[in-house]
Amino acid sequence: MAMELTCLGLGKDQGKWAGPSCHLLQIGGANILLECPLDTTMLHLFLPASDMLVQKRDTLYEARCSKGSDADKKTTKKRPLRRFLDEEDDLDSWFHMEGKCISRSSDASGPLSPEKASQIPLETNLPLHFLRIMDGHVFLDVEPWYKTADFSLVDISSLDVILISSPESMLGLPLLTRSGNFTGKIYATSVTAKLGQLIMEELVCMHAEYIQNFGSSSPEFKPSWLNPPAFQDYPASFKKALVDDDGVGRANWHLLYRKKDIQACMDQIRCVHYDEEISIYDCLCIKASSSGFELGASNWVISGARCLSYFSASDLTSGHSMALNVASHIKSEVFLFSDLKSNNTDGYDEDLTSCSVKGICENKDKDYPVETKSLSGRCCGGVVHDLLEVSKVVLETILFRGSVLVLVNGIGELMETLEVISQALDNSNLSDVPLFFVSPVAEEILVYTNTIPEWLSAERQEKLYAGEALFRHVELLQQGRLHQLSALCSQETVKVWREPCVVFALNWGLRMGPAIPLMLKWRQDPRCLLVMPETGMTRLALAPFQPVQMKVLHYCRRKLGEMEVSAIIEKMKPELFLVPETMKGEFPSLGDSDSRASRNDIVFYNMWDILTIPAPRYTEADMMAEVACTVHPRQLDSGHSVGKVKVRIQQRGGKWLLDLPKLSQESDDALTEKETICWGTVEVTKLMDILQGNGLCCELHSEGHRNNSEHRIVVTTPSPATVELGLQYTIIETNDLVLRKLITDAVRSLLTFI
């Protein structure tokens, strides 16, 4: 009945290679997986799919060779690595696991197109030919694989339930469902499921584009870059990001699923509404409630013996989705927070800069705005938190006849950004600037988002009541200002393309999709602007496109941070709340203000921590009135009323119900009826009185015993019997059953039986 929580991913915005948030919850015997994401930031480790970059690789190679010192630095760095590997890694075991021996020279990364192969410059400094160095960062020049949360030690077949809280966090689902091991149930809100499906389709589509250009690797084997022999040549942090220090993370890498896998996966998802109570095997009850982070995104209340609230990435004030519903967590005792926004950005990019073979960049400055300055040459404010500021910079760019590429992470955010920017253009009489939304699923996304009023913020619901479109994009499409393009290189695009323009696309870390050709087109143009979500990996993201002259602006999504969490805790007062360890430094303020609660109720969790939350000693249950009628209570001197009853225990939706046994069952279980409790002490004299009153001839023998509380009564007539009495025991010894019954009744009358 106790609850056990294992963290499989800390939440990706922690600046470290922690992977997106993912937890395994064991409660009341059921295994619940919270989220099933893909770590899309890992795409940064691969080179973008572009022919143009192949040429660029040559130039870069030359540029790098001119700096002779780079190579030296690398070799010095490599040596300790190799030693580490020799000591720690058992390569043989890896070979056994793979089932086949892999020689280091063989390239299993698959058929590269011959043109490309010929163009690959011989990297003499790097022993592994699939590694590339660009702008001081190491990249894998292979078909991208995808990393799930750390499922390496999770038995997929034992999972009963998967809860998906946002479209982003379901990208890994088809990998789970296609394996065939998973037989549980998947729950997501219908909007999450639909948007998740569209995003997965886009991913598959973009990946297919990559394969079209560069060929694919064989799906049966892990490619050579994922095999231990290669690891030893990876820089430490690069290796850590890929497979962890010990190489265990290797199991989490997968080749992308196909479109039919997505469909099969979607069929297994059960769509829910906000605040719909779903019973799982009757022992648990789960409920989604709005998180405010994305259209249809949810937090979950899981109630069994204990009530746990799981907060995924959440937002108190959302411009698009229904706001975070705190009230629905009122009954929860345990709050689990994940994907929080950390205020300390110290960790940002640190790992990544050290990924660099060159070591540290000339201007190692962790302060973001300055860094973007160094990258782009022109600063435009660095990180902004407000969409209005974004629109201001966009407007400025357009006024200077520059084009804008806006990459966003969520659909809700996309809709909002689109609205804010188009509004800003309107206000400056720039309504003729074309807006493009490029995605293979653009049309579906735009149509679908206009049919989900129940899931939107209160202001947008008012639009429903007024009979207006829910988002402005409907109007923009009708006016011909917004164009939905399924791909950049299409007939349609040629017809409508006009610069300057604003292009919107989903963010795949500048590694896939329309972002690449546009980056190649505009990167040298200092008038142009790139708006992308703040991930702490900008340097890495931009590296293949260097030198970049474009302006870069980071947009930081609103998310729950320490302040908001503290406010929620203050309001809801859960017994216990769990936050990621990365937030540790940020919570003392709460403790100071409220010393009474100082840190009994907060627990920090880290990867692979197993937290056990014991079940309460008493659980509230419902007893049918009919059961209560069958109780014959006995009033005790202590003021208690005690009774014995036979009940049928049932669970319904996580609640216990005590009902009368069915008639048929009653007869089956005659045995349990005899289970009684009794207490008290038999007073010898009273017993003697009763026995003698019943005409028995008996004698009291107390001499052979150690103290006065132990006695022996010997009955001689009508037949021999002995009764041994102690403080807490009575033993009757006789062969006469009638007599035994008589004595038993006598003793019972002196004890309290229930």
Added chain:
Amino acid sequence: MIKTLVLGAGHEVGKSCVVLMIGGKTIMFDCGMHMGYHDDRRFPDFSLIPKRGDYTQSIDCIIITHFHLDHIGALPYFTEICGYEGPIFMTYPTKALAPLMLEDYRRVMVDRRGQQEQFSVLQIHDSMKKVTAVDLKQTISLGSDIQFRAYYAGHVLGAAMFHLKVGESTVVYTGDYNMTPDRHLGAAQIDRLKPDLIITESTYATTIRDSKHARERDFLQAVHKCVTNGGKVLIPVFALGRAQELCILLDDYWERMNLKAPIYFSAGLTMQANVYYKLLIAWTNQKVKDTCITRNTFDFKHVSVFDRSQLNAPGPCVLFATPGMLSGGLSLEVFRLWAPFEQNMVVVPGYCVPGTVGYRLVTGKTVTLDADKRIKLEVRCQIHHLSFSAHTDAKGIMDLLRHVSARHVILVHGEKPKMALLRTRIISELGVPCFVPGNGETVEVPSRLVLKVLASEKFLTKSQSNSLQTSIKSKVDDVSAPKRHMEDVSLSSIHDIRSAIIIMDKEKTIQVLNPEEALNVLNVSQHNFLYRCRLPLYISGMNDKDFNAPEVFDRGPTEGNEISGKELMKPSKKCCRGIQEFSGFQQQYDLEDKDAENELIWAERKEQENELELEDKGAENERIWAEHKEQEGIPHSVLEAMVQTVYKHLVKQLGDIVCYKQDNCIVANSVCIKISSEKTQSGTENKAQYIFTCTWSGQDEELARQIISILHMMQIASQASA
């Protein structure tokens, strides 16, 4: 008790309004108006509601099922004129579309009929501002006691049935529903909720409708024929619901047949309604939802807005005009113009309330209507009655009732004679009490009573292990079983019979506990009440052969026995220790050591028991006992050999009952057999007398007798072999 006060729709179709009073809470379902009356009877008689101050204090909340006027028409009146200011709930589509409905009605009444308006435009909007929109299946809690949830009802866009829970009393109020999907809506869906009471509509209490497809075809053919003959088709409809369905039907037909005659919508209102339908596509049926990306079903190609100038224009056309039932407004106006001509046609879709022109058209044979007091009108046009109502038929009502399995039924929203027939049918077929209250009447039904108790973790977890097995089974079932969306998905099979000790303390808190825990709570200790029997037995033949036959474990335990064996494990441990403590054991051994050892063996045994569940029990048992034997060493004294022999024999004989051996004792459940040897004066080497001291508690009387008889048999057997 659940008190149901019917304010409207009792023995009638119109002004639905039911007030439920449960445990001090008052909830109003629907607040409708009657289309057939134009006097006081048009609104429910709110004065009948038991008063607790004003209406806001008297009523905890109002729940509206859908946007039809007979379900929502009185709401602005009730909130703005009667002054109710409490919470009002309805689904998103209802909230979005209700103002259109109300405004349409208001305009018809005031503009066309010249009546005094019951409420103004502003009042409609003020009233709607007080409404909280809910989603399907969303569980809404109002205070600590009231909980309710909407289920899809078909009927019209956003129509919902509501499941209400106040304390432990549960009620389902269906509103209007449709059990068969139509062109744009799905069928009603609800779980097997087993409520105390269901209040259902019964519009078609006795009708069994044929296939909808045929009716659709007849309708289309009739319209087609009329239009080809140059006639005009008038379809009086309400702005929302039926209008959209027929529009989809005609638009689709026009497309297929390549017809050119114009289809008009009487006002911008209905066109505007289509905008809402497009936004609310999630509430339509799956087919409409699936196609909405490529083409929204509510983008009609052949439908245009009607202009009054076209009233007398020549040539065929189809006109959808509001309001339905020809109760006034444009539809009646057009009817008067078109009715005298034979080539024209009036299609009356769905139900018509008595008192309307539509009702007279459908029921009456008269061709002359005094639609107005002054003008006599001769109706010569064709009249096509389309039973296209989105109400369920009698079969649907019975299906729903059977599925929901409520303990009491109340019928509303129907015609009295038909309701009486349905009532008889419900009572005979479903065997539940059924009531047909009229307006102003109150029905009381009992509700379930439940006590809140605190059950101890230990008491509950004992059954938890079982429930897990069940859940695994149910999981397997679930995968293989086909989807049954109207079936009861949650298996309430997880149950276990236990005897519990119930303790109520001075604060009236009720605890449900295990016997052991109860003793602790009461701060007393168990009194061991035991029986003893000494058997002096002569058993010869120390060789194991006699008793240790190879088929020792042949008796395969049956499922049930295994569980009963397990069930008895714990008490046996407890009693055994008690017996050892009080039957003179402590004289020989240090008690604490004994306990520790006991505990150890116990833990070990538990482990083994777990293994047993997985593997073949017989073989495994043998292995374990063999291990035991090894651990304990080869018997070195005659007594120990004797214990070993008896033990093996008992294991063989008792089979299902777990017994184990400890020193000179053999324990099975609460029965403890202590063996001590006593040389008789005339004893020889292999014929010794043993004393078997059996101790047991009352609950194991039978087992003890069985064991004693087995021991006697052993004596006889050994004597025979000797």
